[in-house]
Amino acid sequence: MSQPRVVESTLEFPYSRSLGPVVGGFLAGLKEHRILGIRSADGKVLVPPLEYDPNTGDTLDELVEVGPAGTVGSWTWVDAPTPKHPLDHPFAFALITPDGADTAMVHAVDAGSIDKMSTGMRVQPRWRDEAHNMIDDLACWEPA
């Protein structure tokens, strides 16, 4: 019986993109250690900012500063991170609502141990040393 033929392939996403005023504005804010949301048609502040209102489809353009601290909504604990995760030691993925925002963003919380995590806990951003125009310029959140 012959061995099955094995093909190794690596999929990449090697694009450089111009991000426009909303996503680009958000990432430019992270560089300055500011978190920006956007005001929706009904006056709510959406974080992360979307280019279009998810309910009405209206174009959105009013960026609003929120945070920097926030509150953890739901969360889960990652005991064994994958190489694609933002931290190389156990951490939480969580929904974090920055102060002044009406929605939550998904990000990592570096709490050290699951015992330090709870719904409703207060967190603050930890910034990446050198910004590179990616979401992880906000490296992660940590207990406040």
Added chain:
Amino acid sequence: MAATDIAVVGFAQTPSVRKARESEVQLLVPIVTEALARAGLDRREVGFTCAGSCDYLTGGPFAFVSNLEAAGAWPPISESHVEMDGAWALYEAWVRLQHGDIDTALVFGSGKSSPSKPEEMWAQQLDPYYLAPLGVDPASLAGIQARALIDAGKATERDFAEVVARNRANAKDNPNAQVSGDYSVDKLLQAPYVRAPLRAHDFPPISDGAVAVVLARGDRARELCDRPAWIRGLDHRIEVHQPGMRDLTASTSTTLAARKAGYDGGPLDVIELSSTFSPQEIILREALGLDADANVNPSGGALAGNPVMATGLVRIAEVAQRIVEGSAGRGLAHATGGQVLQHNLVCLMEGD
């Protein structure tokens, strides 16, 4: 709800396995043949073919094209592909049949997760700026969804384990299931967390597999099948992509799709749900208004076998099979796409 009477008249599926030696097209060839044979249809008579698969799983651009070999693409055929679960390929074929100029269609869905690392690969389906770079994996989002359910007082970890035990027990009668058997809820609850509050058994297995379905319209359906599974309604709805911008403990898009598919809350003999993580069965039961004793996932559902890109179409095939064989009169199948139930499809079927 349909403009014309369209029915499922043939179906076949592979078993779900952790790692199939066959290529995706090799998985498809025998089941396409079997589904057509079950309908008594020659492949040259098929009016339209539509497939659902995922190039990211296969690891090559346009990988789906080779799957067409299973349908036999020469002489040229009329066909299409969706980078979605095969349930959405069935949706496209259902719309195509309503044009009225053809009366049969072949639909298939296939996926091999074994060659990839699904927990890393699936982050690529997310927003490329805010989510994908963080490697947000489906199990982590399911863990967030599970805790939201617990925090809202809608479910407990024991409820999740009960869903798992029930589905695995149901799967004992399903020869295509990958995971089945009798499991004690107390014992399941002793397993370690993988994405607290979820344990490994709350996740679907990693599966390879495929499914094929034959559709026919009107009198042609009656010719091909003694008891066609008529599609009384078919609808799909989608919610906002960012997980922090919607209520993860509810599925408004499932409720809306069911209503638009014509589901009136009446009795159902069989329900098959694409609840790939155990808490999602609780959410979907509420979204559909199902009673506690509803006959949900007699096949064992996605927790017993999850051939991604086929899982939703398998649900339709499982319901259709019970109607065609006479053990059910009315059934509902659900398929999902995206992350944590973002996009949902409901297919309502009845026998004559």
